[in-house]
Amino acid sequence: MGSKKEKQLPEDVLFSDIFTKLSAKSVLALKPVKKSWYSSIKNPEFVDRFLANSFNRPDGTSLLLTTHDQASGQQYFISSTTDERLDSRPVCLLSVLETGAELSVSQNVNGMFLVHTRPHETFYRDRVDDVYVFNPSTREYLSLPPLPNRASKTWPGSNMNMISYFFGFDVGSKDYKVVGVCCDVGAPGLRVEGEVELGIFGLAGGLKAWRVVNVDVPVSFNPCTPGICVNGAIHWLVKDKRVILAFDLGLERFRVIKLGDGIGIDTLLGDADGDGYGNDGEEEEEDDDDREDEFEEETSVWPCLIQVGSYLAVLEYDDVELRMWVLKDYQNEQWVMESMDYPYDWNLMHALPCGSSHTSEFFLCLNHNTGSSIPKIVCCDMERSTYRRINFVEQFEKIDSSTVSVSLVGCYPENIMPLPKI
Amino acid sequence: MKKLKFIGNPLLQSREKINMSSDKKWLTLKTTEDNEEFVVEESVAIMSNVIKNMVEDGCASSVIPVPRVKGNAMGKIIEFCKKHTEESDEKVLKEFDAEFLNLGPDALYDLMVSANFLEIKVLLDSVTTKVADMIKGKSSEEIRNILKIENDLSAEEIEESRRENCWTRQE
Numbered sequence: 390m391g392s393k394k395e396k397q398l399p400e401d402v403l404f405s406d407i408f409t410k411l412s413a414k415s416v417l418a419l420k421p422v423k424k425s426w427y428s429s430i431k432n433p434e435f436v437d438r439f440l441a442n443s444f445n446r447p448d449g450t451s452l453l454l455t456t457h458d459q460a461s462g463q464q465y466f467i468s469s470t471t472d473e474r475l476d477s478r479p480v481c482l483l484s485v486l487e488t489g490a491e492l493s494v495s496q497n498v499n500g501m502f503l504v505h506t507r508p509h510e511t512f513y514r515d516r517v518d519d520v521y522v523f524n525p526s527t528r529e530y531l532s533l534p535p536l537p538n539r540a541s542k543t544w545p546g547s548n549m550n551m552i553s554y555f556f557g558f559d560v561g562s563k564d565y566k567v568v569g570v571c572c573d574v575g576a577p578g579l580r581v582e583g584e585v586e587l588g589i590f591g592l593a594g595g596l597k598a599w600r601v602v603n604v605d606v607p608v609s610f611n612p613c614t615p616g617i618c619v620n621g622a623i624h625w626l627v628k629d630k631r632v633i634l635a636f637d638l639g640l641e642r643f644r645v646i647k648l649g650d651g652i653g654i655d656t657l658l659g660d661a662d663g664d665g666y667g668n669d670g671e672e673e674e675e676d677d678d679d680r681e682d683e684f685e686e687e688t689s690v691w692p693c694l695i696q697v698g699s700y701l702a703v704l705e706y707d708d709v710e711l712r713m714w715v716l717k718d719y720q721n722e723q724w725v726m727e728s729m730d731y732p733y734d735w736n737l738m739h740a741l742p743c744g745s746s747h748t749s750e751f752f753l754c755l756n757h758n759t760g761s762s763i764p765k766i767v768c769c770d771m772e773r774s775t776y777r778r779i780n781f782v783e784q785f786e787k788i789d790s791s792t793v794s795v796s797l798v799g800c801y802p803e804n805i806m807p808l809p810k811i
Numbered sequence: 812m813k814k815l816k817f818i819g820n821p822l823l824q825s826r827e828k829i830n831m832s833s834d835k836k837w838l839t840l841k842t843t844e845d846n847e848e849f850v851v852e853e854s855v856a857i858m859s860n861v862i863k864n865m866v867e868d869g870c871a872s873s874v875i876p877v878p879r880v881k882g883n884a885m886g887k888i889i890e891f892c893k894k895h896t897e898e899s900d901e902k903v904l905k906e907f908d909a910e911f912l913n914l915g916p917d918a919l920y921d922l923m924v925s926a927n928f929l930e931i932k933v934l935l936d937s938v939t940t941k942v943a944d945m946i947k948g949k950s951s952e953e954i955r956n957i958l959k960i961e962n963d964l965s966a967e968e969i970e971e972s973r974r975e976n977c978w979t980r981q982e
Contacts, residue, residue, distance in 0.1 A: 421972035
């Protein structure tokens with residue numbers, strides 16, 4: 390009964406149950422093992438399954454950090470695993486991009502990030518923006534063709550415009566889309582309102598150019614605020630109107646989501662009691678202090694939108710506690726609040742929050758913008774009201790930490806999706 | 812000559828004693844490939860989704876035929892299911908699993924294929940995690956040996972693949 394051919398494992402079990410348990414690095418190392426595996430690993434079904442399981446693996450999510458070295462003009466990307474089983478986590482250098490100006494990195498969508506030229510750099514007519522889609526799990530990046538600069542409405546004939554880029558995933562067409570919002574530099578306060586021109590670039594579909602659409606914006610917003618993509622739409626927090634602006638990537642239309650009662654009562658500028666003045670609940674003194682506070686509130690990152698698991702959440706703080714409002718029921722706009730106390734020595738004014746792949750958990754970089762070279766990162770668990778410090782093993786040896794500072798971008802799940810070639 | 816394997820309380824030796832205990836339901840599983848019979852508690856047997864569905868649909872008569880699974884694999888599977896039904900302490904189960912899965916690749920694969928066929932999620936998870944750990948960080952050649960795969964790439968193809976993702980072999 391003995392057969393000469395050795396028993397082989399059925400390939401479907403290999404891919405569906407074994408390879409989904411490996412790290413992205415290990416899966417990619419499987420390519421040269423067998424000819425058919427080279428393409429099986431890129432199979433969309435396997436890619437989806439792998440991504441779904443990344444949320445379950447203890448080493449399935451990582452932190453992305455970045456830094457820009459002015460001297461060499463290079464942008465570095467570094468990752469660190471969030472594996473709870475490790476006391477201190479190794480960091481590894483993922484990629485180095487040669488670039489002139491410092492690049493901005495937006496929040497991740499299924500583990501991929503959008504890297505682009507900062508929108509508020511010096512404006513010049515022939516500026517060409519750098520826009521990349523970066524997958525830290527495969528260390529691949531895709532350079533997008535430039536979105537042609539648009540004519541300015543304020544100064545027609547001149548294309549003095551600024552483009553803000555955002556990234557999202559259209560659930561309906563299963564396509565990753567980059568959205569460029571063209572902002573008229575001449576507009577007061579750099580707000581986008583009324584009719585706006587958007588450039589849309591979908592990664593699938595083989596198109597190698599941007600599509601330009603004209604869309605109505607229901608509420609004016611500052612395009613320099615970060616966007617968060619959940620449920621197939623990109624969201625921005627419009628603080629002074631106390632709403633969330635959402636751009637549906639499938640319908641390619643904007644809509645407004647109201648903030649639940651109580652959200653940002655003390656911390657948002659907006660006019661909650663409808664008396665025509667901001668600073669609700671306070672005396673209406675128009676002295677210098679108030680104006681300074683307003684400016685600080687305008688430029689502060691708090692309160693902010695983050696992604697926790699598959700939900701959108703607003704994070705805010707006061708003297709005593711951190712509060713997270715999670716939009717648990719997206720359709721019916723139902724919010725759930727969780728809070729926790731925080732240590733007295735955390736100066737949250739200098740903290741940069743970002744989301745995580747686990748519901749009710751988020752990361753805080755406590756020394757953002759303070760000039761320190763190594764980020765001090767904690768992970769807060771709202772459900773248990775606890776936090777844990779993220780300790781790094783290597784002190785970023787490859788980067789001269791005396792001249793550059795490393796900042797936290799976000800927490801992402803591992804995704805082995807190959808980027809299309811353009 | 813039918814071989815009857817009894818997996819249960821070692822103190823109960825005879826068939827009469829089995830039939831007298833009315834609070835537990837027993838099933839007989841028969842591996843059709845080699846005609847081995849196993850008498851098991853229903854609560855243990857239904858860890859397999861396939862058997863569970865058969866019992867719930869009422870088509871489980873006195874003897875349930877189980878194709879594709881060999882006798883020795885069946886014995887191991889029942890041992891696993893029994894332990895996981897009796898024990899609730901996570902730590903004890905973890906130690907048991909580690910010891911239990913200390914098998915050669917052939918036995919592991921038999922177990923995996925059978926667990927997949929019988930739809931026993933807990934066992935499949937344990938075995939697949941073990942196999943995943945076995946291939947983590949290994950070279951292509953080592954992986955081929957462990958999973959018993961023939962090398963069907965040419966030298967150039969291997970070299971090209973190596974260059975494409977060389978960082979996956981570093982660190």
